[in-house]
Amino acid sequence: MDVAIVTVGDELLAGDTQDTNSTWLCGQLTERGVQVRRVTTVPDEIGEIARVVNEYRAEYDAVITTGGLGPTHDDVTMEAVAAAFGREVEPHEGALAWLEEHGGYSADDLVAGTTNLPAGARMLPNEEGVAPGAVVETVYVLPGVPAEMKAMFQLVADEFSGDRTYTTFLTTPQPESELIDLMVTLQETFGVSVGSYPGENVRVKVTARDPETLEDAASWLRERIDVVEGPEVSETA
The missing domain is CATH 3.30.70.120 (Alpha-Beta Plaits)
Structure with missing residues (x-):
């Protein structure tokens, strides 16, 4: 199984934040016999994220993105992944239901866009935060906050395996x-x-x-x- 990792964030490219997520993911994937073929950092730009995701999903068995989830102006990863598949983002009822049950939030409590996912995506609950992740075919969209990313990866870890x-x-x-x-x-x-x-x-x-x-x-x-x-x-x- 060949995998590419895409880390998203202007702060990573500026050197303001150290990218520990890709290093941790590489270790986790290698332990499972998975070959990590690419680690790429891109800015918070829909076009750049979509271009790289689209290229890598055609080349590799899976793509993992980290960063850019949430409702703020620079959280554009969900929209970019949707664009890579030619889809729209839309409110995800399952994401809202999970946050209401496990986080104590209601629709009125959440900033608009928090539970918007690419159409047809599988929701990944954020057990350490708020903004959910998603799986769109072979692309896994995870948060950038390390604790949130690690907890969410464990939910899908069994989907990554390779030869011993x-x-x-x-x-x-x-x-x-x-x-x-x-x-x-x-x-x-x-x-x-x-x-x-x-x-x-x-x-x-x-x-x-x-x-x-x-x-x-x-x-x-x-x-x-x-x-x-x-x-x-x-x-x-």
């Missing part, structure tokens, strides 16, 4: 430039994916579809580099 993978890390003091040929040979020989992450030392990440291949690949690599600490093995479903 196994990962190990090896740490070496050798520079990345010395590892290039080894990484290419490792991938070609064992059919694994390999990443390297520089720092005080270089961490080499090896990922395979089964534990036997992972162990064979890791053993092969350990024999050819200087390892300063033992491997860390993890499994994702």
